[in-house]
Amino acid sequence: MIDIEKIEHLAALELKEGEKEKIQKDIEEIIHYFEILKEVDTNGIEPYIYMKGAHLFLRKDQVKKGLDREDLKKNRILSQNKFYKVKRIMGE
């Protein structure tokens, strides 16, 4: 059984009562597929995490100008013309 309430908190969602059962069922079904996969014997086989042969590309430490703040303003809610405005953060 999955803890739908915990998932709700971690995903920062607010589910309505009806949705909770539905999503819980969906997620459990998805997880069930992994149970099926578990039947395969993977002993001695290395986990396949990264594409074979993929190698990490490194970048030189040279500054390039990024996005223009004026352009960002057009697309986002900016306050005082320079910050991103968000709902008040508690704590800290």
Add this chain to the structure above:
Amino acid sequence: MSEYKPTIGLEIHVQLATKTKIFCSCSTEFGDEPNTNVCPVCLGLPGALPVLNEKVVEYAVRLGSALNMTINKVSTFYRKNYFYPDLPKGYQITQYAIPIASEGFLEIKTKKGKRKIRIQRGHIEEDAGKSIHTGDITESQYSYIDFNRSGVPLMEIVTYPDIETAEEAYEFLVLLRKTVRYLGVSSGDMEKGALRCDVNVSVSKNDKIGTKVEIKNLNSFKSVRRAVEYEVKRQIDVLENGGSVVQETRHLNEKTGETVAMRTKEELNDYRYFPEPDLPPLILTDEFIEKIKKELPELPLQKEERFIKEYGIKEDYAHDIASSIELANYFEAVCRATKKPKEVANFLMTNIMKYLNKTGKQITEISFNEKKFAEFLSLIDNGTISKNIAKEVIDQSLETGKSPKEIVKERGLVQITDEDAIKEIVLEVLKENPKPVSQYLSGKTQTIGFLIGQVMKKTKGKANPQIVNKLLRNALMKMKK
């Protein structure tokens, strides 16, 4: 009350002093206009891909090596998932399964002697943006986010819980800061957030480690010491009163010096780490690692010990001089030019330090260079100026930027070594002070100090003290007969 033993571990975030961010080419400049050093990668815009900065790798290997750590030839990146407004992607790219460096130590010096503090791991990751609260935090409806810091490279250093006192925690941090500065991998400025420290504290009467409390976001060396001191006492009090310590995150109230539990749901967090699909493992060659190890500079404690051995200077002077790479370089340059390390250390730690503290200047900003220092010491050596006057000369030279010779000439500070001239003044003083003279003659010989003082006063400190002493004694001897 039987003995409680505190167990303390540190997690330190070191901001690496690269020009650009860890995964994009945005500038890392501190204090730029908000949201001007941003791009799709560090704003977490859809489709943007991270590309690792090679300098971050170099700096991390350098720091890891200096902390006697094993550099892992393969290390992996993970996503640490959580929601916070300053984290635009909803996850932080960090290293989890295999960090770039693991298992090392830093040896600190405390009042009780040397202690090895083991280091568990060192991993590279990206910093988050910065929240800015305007007005009263309890009233303002909004927070404001500056993403200039988002994606600035960090190396997180995690120690084993080997630290037993607030003093050791403090010493560890101080030495770590010196080390990162020596290596040039970070400014180490805590007030600018380039060094941030979380502390884990527990206390126990036996070998079993007690319940761990984390104190987050300590932003000065003093705060770390205060937080640890307070927290150890608090936990002992709780246990002594029959209570039990709750595992929680606390923060330090800078005003009261107390630690306070944070009322966040953070404990509920489960970061659901998983491999970062956009970044394959980082693979380092032996040649790369060896090259960096070979190029490591001498580290603070090594330098301190060499200064004591090589130059024969006092231990506390060696410690203070080696505390800053600039100060150490200055000291050595002057020693090369003068071959007089003890005198150099003396004037450096007194007159020059006083001047630096007064003006807020750095050693690299003063015009009193090794040439002027050499000139200055030779003025003392060849008897041109007395030791007393020397202090005035160096202070004036620091203040005005003029050379010591100029100062001496301008102010007529040349030491009077002419015996006839001094004799004249000696006789004058004897005449003017019949009482001390008769006291001296009747056996109270300590009054000679007063008489010497009078002669020095009349010559404005310029008379050679040895000659004054000799002539006074001679004159008094004659009077006795």
